[in-house]
Amino acid sequence: MTSPDPAAERFALAQTIAESAGKLALDYFRHPERLRIEAKVNAQDMVSQADREVEELIRAGIADRFPEDRIIGEEFGFDRKQSDYTWVIDPIDGTSPFVNGIPAWCVSIALISGERHVAGVIFAPCTGELYAARAGHGATMNGRALSVAKDATLADGLMGLGANHRVPARAVSEFVRLLLEHGGMFTRNGSGALMLAYVAAGRLAAYYEPHINAWDCLAGLCLVREAGGWTNDFFAESGLEKGGRVIAAAQKAKEPLLKLIEASGA
Ligand code: LIP
Numbered sequence: 001m002t003s004p005d006p007a008a009e010r011f012a013l014a015q016t017i018a019e020s021a022g023k024l025a026l027d028y029f030r031h032p033e034r035l036r037i038e039a040k041v042n043a044q045d046m047v048s049q050a051d052r053e054v055e056e057l058i059r060a061g062i063a064d065r066f067p068e069d070r071i072i073g074e075e076f077g078f079d080r081k082q083s084d085y086t087w088v089i090d091p092i093d094g095t096s097p098f099v100n101g102i103p104a105w106c107v108s109i110a111l112i113s114g115e116r117h118v119a120g121v122i123f124a125p126c127t128g129e130l131y132a133a134r135a136g137h138g139a140t141m142n143g144r145a146l147s148v149a150k151d152a153t154l155a156d157g158l159m160g161l162g163a164n165h166r167v168p169a170r171a172v173s174e175f176v177r178l179l180l181e182h183g184g185m186f187t188r189n190g191s192g193a194l195m196l197a198y199v200a201a202g203r204l205a206a207y208y209e210p211h212i213n214a215w216d217c218l219a220g221l222c223l224v225r226e227a228g229g230w231t232n233d234f235f236a237e238s239g240l241e242k243g244g245r246v247i248a249a250a251q252k253a254k255e256p257l258l259k260l261i262e263a264s265g266a
Contacts, residue, residue, distance in 0.1 A: 007111070007118050010066065010085060011134045014109045014121040017061040021054045021107045022125035025092050028053075029105075029126070037099050042165050046095050051075050054091035058109065062087050072240070074215045086112050088240075090215040093122075094191030103127070104189035106197070110218035115235035120222030122197045131197040133226035139200050148229035148250040152205035154257055155183040160195030162209025162246070163188055171210045175264040182260060192246065196220020199248045200227035206249035206257050210266050213243040224248040 028035060028050035035048045055075045062071060070086040072078050087109065092098050094105030103126035111119040122131040131146070133139035139146040149157060159179070163172045179186060187204070189195060192212050198204040200223035207220075214234070221231045232247040234240075245266070249257050 006085070007113075007134065010069075010087075010111050011119040011121075011132070013061065013065055014087075014111060014119060015123075015130060015132055017058055018107045018109050018121045018123035019130065020061065021058050021091060022123040024057055025050055025054050025098075025105075025107060026125040029098060029101075029103075032099070032101055035099060044096065044165055046099055047075065048095070048099060050098070051092050051095060054107065055089060058089050058091060058107075072215065074213065084113050085118070088112060088215050088218045090193060090213075093193040093216055094189065097190040102190070104194060105191050106194045108193035108215065108219045110215075110222060112218060112240075115240065117218070117222040117225065120219030120226075122193050122219050122223065124194060124197070129197075131200065131223055133200070133223040135222065135226065137226070139223045139226035141197075141201055146200050146223070146227040147202055148199060148224065148227050149202040149205050150228070150250060151252065152202075152250050153252045154179070154205060154260070157184075157205025157250070157253060158203075159184060159186050159253065159257070160192075160198065160204045160207040161186040161188050162192045162195070162207070162212055164209075164211070166243075167210040171264070171266050175208070175210075175260060175266065178260045178263055182256065192216040193220045196246075196248055197223055199229055199250070200224045202227075202250070205253040207246065208248075208257060208261060209246050211243055212246045214240050217246045221246070221248060230254045
């Protein structure tokens with residue numbers, strides 16, 4: 001009798017929890033009159049009781065099965081357990097679109113071991129899309145294999161761009177100017193996790209954000225890598241604790257993207 005694979009067990013649980021969490025979040029999304037919305041760092045950085053209740057649901061689901069695992073979450077921070085496995089969770093990624101009634105948000109659950117990607121799960125309840133990837137085992141969306149857009153370039157593809165008030169406006173505006181001069185085009189939906197999932201699904205050629213938090217991007221980075229894309233090493237600059245730059249791209253978009261980012265002064 002072979003002993004169960006601990007990573008496989010956690011990967012399966014992450015998908016189950018993501019769907020349960022998404023159901024709770026979707027109920028709030030469909031009843032915005034129930035939301036009590038507060039500003040965090042600034043008026044663009046919002047939170048509601050939906051974020052907190054969904055994170056509590058996710059934390060309870062993890063603790064019930066793996067009480068020794070470490071958890072890092074957007075709303076309730078870091079717990080300092082010593083474990084091989086760390087869950088990095090964003091209960092509602094895309095809080096701004098969520099509270100504004102725009103269906104561009106998701107539940108993001110990443111699993112890492114030290115500074116190594118183990119799995120990434122992103123559930124978008126408004127479209128019923130469950131993105132899942134386990135390191136070394138590929139990426140899927142609703143069970144169908146995913147691949148990045150192998151032939152898309154920065155000039156003929158669409159890329160995702162993250163913007164927030166954690167970086168000077170020029171860090172974004174200069175990149176936009178250079179991208180448009182390059183012949184490219186961008187979209188921003190307010191959810192870094194969802195846009196990274198779209199890179200893995202071949203819908204976006206790339207994604208760049210000058211500063212993003214670990215809980216927003218680690219699941220998506222695992223998806224992109226398992227779908228054959230390239231990403232920067234988010235952990236290299238203490239991203240787990242402090243956040244950092246995120247860059248993800250299909251093969252033909254990578255080099256032009258890195259050149260534009262460097263030229264933008266980021
Ligand atoms: C969001 C990120 C997005 C960033 C937003 C915000 P949240 O996360 O997913 O990439 O541009 O400013 O941080 O706050 O919705 O979980």
